[in-house]
Amino acid sequence: MASELRQRRRVQFSETDAAGIVHFANYFRYFEDAEHALWREAGLSIHPEPSPIGWPRVSASCEYHRALKFEQEFEIAVEIREISRRTITYSGTITRDGERVATATWKIACVTKLPDGTMRSTDIPGEIADRLKPSGDAHRTSPLAPPTL
Amino acid sequence: MASELRQRRRVQFSETDAAGIVHFANYFRYFEDAEHALWREAGLSIHPEPSPIGWPRVSASCEYHRALKFEQEFEIAVEIREISRRTITYSGTITRDGERVATATWKIACVTKLPDGTMRSTDIPGEIADRLKPSGDAHRTSPLAPPTL
Amino acid sequence: MASELRQRRRVQFSETDAAGIVHFANYFRYFEDAEHALWREAGLSIHPEPSPIGWPRVSASCEYHRALKFEQEFEIAVEIREISRRTITYSGTITRDGERVATATWKIACVTKLPDGTMRSTDIPGEIADRLKPSGDAHRTSPLAPPTL
Amino acid sequence: MASELRQRRRVQFSETDAAGIVHFANYFRYFEDAEHALWREAGLSIHPEPSPIGWPRVSASCEYHRALKFEQEFEIAVEIREISRRTITYSGTITRDGERVATATWKIACVTKLPDGTMRSTDIPGEIADRLKPSGDAHRTSPLAPPTL
Numbered sequence: 365m366a367s368e369l370r371q372r373r374r375v376q377f378s379e380t381d382a383a384g385i386v387h388f389a390n391y392f393r394y395f396e397d398a399e400h401a402l403w404r405e406a407g408l409s410i411h412p413e414p415s416p417i418g419w420p421r422v423s424a425s426c427e428y429h430r431a432l433k434f435e436q437e438f439e440i441a442v443e444i445r446e447i448s449r450r451t452i453t454y455s456g457t458i459t460r461d462g463e464r465v466a467t468a469t470w471k472i473a474c475v476t477k478l479p480d481g482t483m484r485s486t487d488i489p490g491e492i493a494d495r496l497k498p499s500g501d502a503h504r505t506s507p508l509a510p511p512t513l
Numbered sequence: 514m515a516s517e518l519r520q521r522r523r524v525q526f527s528e529t530d531a532a533g534i535v536h537f538a539n540y541f542r543y544f545e546d547a548e549h550a551l552w553r554e555a556g557l558s559i560h561p562e563p564s565p566i567g568w569p570r571v572s573a574s575c576e577y578h579r580a581l582k583f584e585q586e587f588e589i590a591v592e593i594r595e596i597s598r599r600t601i602t603y604s605g606t607i608t609r610d611g612e613r614v615a616t617a618t619w620k621i622a623c624v625t626k627l628p629d630g631t632m633r634s635t636d637i638p639g640e641i642a643d644r645l646k647p648s649g650d651a652h653r654t655s656p657l658a659p660p661t662l
Numbered sequence: 663m664a665s666e667l668r669q670r671r672r673v674q675f676s677e678t679d680a681a682g683i684v685h686f687a688n689y690f691r692y693f694e695d696a697e698h699a700l701w702r703e704a705g706l707s708i709h710p711e712p713s714p715i716g717w718p719r720v721s722a723s724c725e726y727h728r729a730l731k732f733e734q735e736f737e738i739a740v741e742i743r744e745i746s747r748r749t750i751t752y753s754g755t756i757t758r759d760g761e762r763v764a765t766a767t768w769k770i771a772c773v774t775k776l777p778d779g780t781m782r783s784t785d786i787p788g789e790i791a792d793r794l795k796p797s798g799d800a801h802r803t804s805p806l807a808p809p810t811l
Numbered sequence: 812m813a814s815e816l817r818q819r820r821r822v823q824f825s826e827t828d829a830a831g832i833v834h835f836a837n838y839f840r841y842f843e844d845a846e847h848a849l850w851r852e853a854g855l856s857i858h859p860e861p862s863p864i865g866w867p868r869v870s871a872s873c874e875y876h877r878a879l880k881f882e883q884e885f886e887i888a889v890e891i892r893e894i895s896r897r898t899i900t901y902s903g904t905i906t907r908d909g910e911r912v913a914t915a916t917w918k919i920a921c922v923t924k925l926p927d928g929t930m931r932s933t934d935i936p937g938e939i940a941d942r943l944k945p946s947g948d949a950h951r952t953s954p955l956a957p958p959t960l
Contacts, residue, residue, distance in 0.1 A: 377847060377858060378687060378840045380680035382560060382732050384630075384860070387676050388570040389545070392538040393825045400824060404882070411531060411824060411881050413779060413831070421537040425574030431632065434680050434858050435851070481533075481711060483580065526698060526709060527691045527836060529829035531881050533711070536825050542676045549675060553733070560675060560732050562682070562928060583709050583829050584702070630860060680858060682928075686868040687839040694836070709829060719835040723872030729930065779831075781878065 366406035367499040368443035371398050375436050385431035392424055395456040395468050398442040406495040417486065418477055422451060424470040432458075432465055443499035450474050450485050452496065515555035516648040517592035520547050524585050534580035541573055544605040544617050547591040555644040566635065567626055571600060573619035581607075581614055592648035599623050599634050601645065664704035665797040666741035669696050673734050683729035690722055693754040693766050696740040704793040715784065716775055720749060722768040730756075730763055741797035748772050748783050750794065813853035814946040815890035818845050822883050832878035839871055842903040842915050845889040853942040864933065865924055869898060871917040879905075879912055890946035897921050897932050899943065 373394070381387040403410045410419050432438055442456040451473045458465040474492075475483035522543070530536040552559045559568050581587055591605040600622045607614040623641075624632035671692070679685040701708045708717055730736060740754040749771045756763040772790075773781035820841070828834040850857045857866050879885055889903040898920045905912040921939075922930035 376840070376844045377679055378685050378843060381675055382678035382680070382682045383567055383569070384680045385569070388573060389538050389541040389676060392541065393823070396538070396825060397823050400882070409882055413880070418532055420532070420534070420580060421577050423574065423576045424537060425572065427572045428570050431569060433630070433860070435847070435856055481582070525691070525695045526828055527694060527834050530824055531827035531829070531831045533829045538825060542674070545676060546674050549733070558733055562731070582711070584698070584707055681865055681867070683867070686871060687836050687843070690836040690839065716830055718830070718832070718878060719875050721872065721874045722835060723870065725870045726868050729867060731928070779880070 365495050365497055366402050366444075367497050368441065369398055369402035369405055371401060371440045372437060373397075373440065375432050375434050375438070377434055380434050385433055388426070388428060391426050391428070391458065391466050391468065392470075394440055394458060395426075395442060395454075395470065398440045398456065399454055402442055402444070403496075408492060408495055416476060417489065418475050418483060419452075419472045420475060420483060422471040422473045424468070426466055426468040428466050430460070430463060430465045432460065436460060438465060444496055445469070446498055447488070447493065447496060449487055452488070514644050514646055515551050515593075516646050517590065518547055518551035518554055520550060520589045521586060522546075522589065524581050524583050524587070526583055529583050534582055537575070537577060540575050540577070540607065540615050540617065541619075543589055543607060544575075544591060544603075544619065547589045547605065548603055551591055551593070552645075557641060557644055565625060566638065567624050567632060568601075568621045569624060569632060571620040571622045573617070575615055575617040577615050579609070579612060579614045581609065585609060587614060593645055594618070595647055596637070596642065596645060598636055601637070663793050663795055664700050664742075665795050666739065667696055667700035667703055669699060669738045670735060671695075671738065673730050673732050673736070675732055678732050683731055686724070686726060689724050689726070689756065689764050689766065690768075692738055692756065693724075693740060693752075693768065696738045696754065697752055697768075700740055700742070701794075706790060706793055714774060715787065716773050716781060717750075717770045718773060718781060720769040720771045722766070724764055724766040726764050728758070728761060728763045730758065734758060736763060742794055743767070744796055745786070745791065745794060747785055750786070812942050812944055813849050813891075814944050815888065816845055816849035816852055818848060818887045819884060820844075820887065822879050822881050822885070824881055827881050832880055835873070835875060838873050838875070838905065838913050838915065839917075841887055841905060842873075842889060842901075842917065845887045845903065846901055846917075849889055849891070850943075855939060855942055863923060864936065865922050865930060866899075866919045867922060867930060869918040869920045871915070873913055873915040875913050877907070877910060877912045879907065883907060885912060891943055892916070893945055894935070894940065894943060896934055899935070 379386050379390045400410050438460040440458050445455050446453040453471045456468045474488045476486040528535050528539045549559050587609040589607050594604050595602040600620050602620045605617045623637045625635045677684050677688045698708050736758040738756050743753050744751040749769050751769045754766045772786045774784045826833050826837045847857050885907040887905050892902050893900040900918045903915045921935045923933045
C-alpha cells in the first residue's frame with residue numbers, strides 16, 4: 365500500500381529552454397513520473413497492457429517559486445490527497461536544497477475505454493483502491509484523532 | 514495592441530502518448546504557443562535577444578474535458594485577463610467541433626535577470642504594457658457599460 | 663498520389679534549449695510532422711484507428727548545418743526516396759532564408775502488430791503503395807527516361 | 812578521465828506515443844542524457860554557466876531494432892569513439908534483457924559563441940580534452956594489434 369513517494373533527479377539538457385531554465389511544462393512530467401513510481405511502489409501499473417480502464421487527467425495545476433537549471437539536482441515528493449469513488453487527487457512539491465521550487469496538485473479519473481474510442485467515467489477497481497490510500501489526511505482534517513500513522 | 518488570439522492546429526504524432534491521446538502536459542505548450550503568437554500580433558517578442566528581462570511562469574493550470582487524438586484539428590483561443598504592474602494573467606480554451614476540450618489559466622511575471630543567474634520581479638516596461646490589454650474586462654466588471662462587444 | 667511536401671513553420675519556445683537554439687532532437691519531430699502531412703496529402707493517415715499495421719522507424723539520421731532560434735521561421739521539405747516491398751525511405755531538408763539548416767534521411771517499416779504486443783515486418787498494403795511514390799528517382803537513376811515530371 | 816558510461820533507466824509515460832512505444836525521437840534524449848553523465852563522470856559539465864564555448868550536434872543517427880514500452884527498464888551504454896581537434900564522436904547502445912534495442916552514433920563540435928549570436932568552430936580546450944578519451948576499441952576488435960592508444 366502506498367500514499368506518498370520521494371524521488372531525486374537531475375535536470376537534463378533537453379528539459380531546459382532558451383531562458384536557461386527548465387521549461388515550465390516539464391514540471392508536469394516530473395510530477396507524473398513520481399506519481400507512476402508511487403503506483404509501482406504499491407505494486408500497480410497505471411497503464412498495464414491490455415487493460416479496459418485508463419486514467420486521464422481531469423485537472424493539473426502548478427505554482428512556480430524558483431527556477432531549475434541544467435544539471436541541478438532536486439527532490440520531488442508526491443502524495444495522494446484524496447480518493448473518491450472515481451477519482452484520485454494528488455499534491456506534489458519540488459524542492460532544491462530545502463527551498464521550494466514548485467508545488468502542484470492534480471486529479472486523475474478512472475475511465476472505461478468504449479469501442480468508439482471515447483472514455484466514460486467508472487468506479488476505481490477494488491484491487492487498485494486497496495493499494496492506494498490518502499496520505500494522513502484524517503489527522504489534518506480531524507485534529508482530535510489519535511496519531512495512528 | 515492585442516488582447517486575444519485564435520489559432521487552429523492539428524495534433525502531431527509526437528504529442529500523443531500510449532493512451533492514444535495528446536499527453537496532458539502538451540496542452541500547456543499549445544496554450545504557450547498561442548500566447549507567444551498573441552505577443553507577435555502586438556508587435557512584440559516574449560523572448561527577444563538580448564534582453565535584460567524575462568517572463569517566467571508564476572502559475573499554470575488546466576482542466577481537461579475531452580481527449581484529442583492524432584491528426585485531429587482543434588482551435589485554441591487565448592486572452593489576456595489581467596495586467597498588473599508586474600504580472601500578466603491569461604485564460605485559454607481549446608475546442609474541437611465546438612466542444613470544449615480544455616480550459617486553462619496561467620500567470621507570467623516580469624523579471625530582471627541578475628548577474629548571479631537568479632531573477633527578481635520588476636515592473637513591466639511601458640513599451641510592452643502599451644501593446645497588451647485585458648480582453649474586454651471593463652465590460653464585465655462594469656455592468657452598466659453599453660454592450661459594445 | 664504524393665511524393666514530396668513543403669511546410670513553413672516557426673520555432674516555438676518549448677522547442678529550444680539552454681543553448682538558446684532548437685534542441686537537436688526536435689528536428690526529428692519537424693521532419694516527422696512533415697512526413698505525416700505528406701501522407702495526408704496522399705489521402706492517407708500513417709496511424710488510422712483501428713489498424714492492424716504500424717510504421718515504426720528503422721533508422722533516422724540528421725546533419726546539422728546551422729542553428730535555429732526562437733521565433734525564426736523556416737521551411738521543411740520532405741520527399742520519398744525509395745519504396746521497397748516493406749519499407750519507405752525519406753529524405754528531408756530544413757532551410758532558412760535559402761540557407762541549409764539541416765538535412766535528414768530516415769526509413770520506416772510496415773509491420774503487423776502481433777497479439778503479444780511485438781511487431782513483425784509485413785508487405786506494404788497495395789492501397790498505401792498506390793498513393794505514395796518516390797520523388798523523381800527514375801529520372802536521376804535512369805537518364806534516358808522521358809522527363810514526365 | 813572518462814571514456815564510457817552505462818545507465819539504467821525506465822520508460823516514462825510521456826516518452827511513449829500513440830503506437831504504444833517510446834517515440835523514436837526520445838532515444839536521442841536517452842543517449843544525450845548518458846553523454847552528459849559521462850562528462851560529469853569526468854568532472855566536467857557540457858554546459859557550464861557562463862562559458863564562451865558550446866557543443867552543438869554536428870550529426871546524429873540511430874537504428875531501431877526493437878521497441879520499448881511504458882515502464883520497461885533498459886540499459887544505455889555510451890562511449891567516446893574519437894576525439895579530433897574540434898569534434899567528439901560517440902556511439903551508444905540501448906539494450907533490454909541483453910537484446911539490442913537501438914544503436915546510435917553522433918558527433919558534437921566545439922564552438923565559440925560570437926557576439927551576433929552565431930557560432931564558429933574552435934579547438935577543444937585542453938582542460939576538457941585532458942579528461943575525455945576514446946574508448947580503446949582497437950584492443951577489443953583486434954586483440955593482436957599493438958596497444959597504440
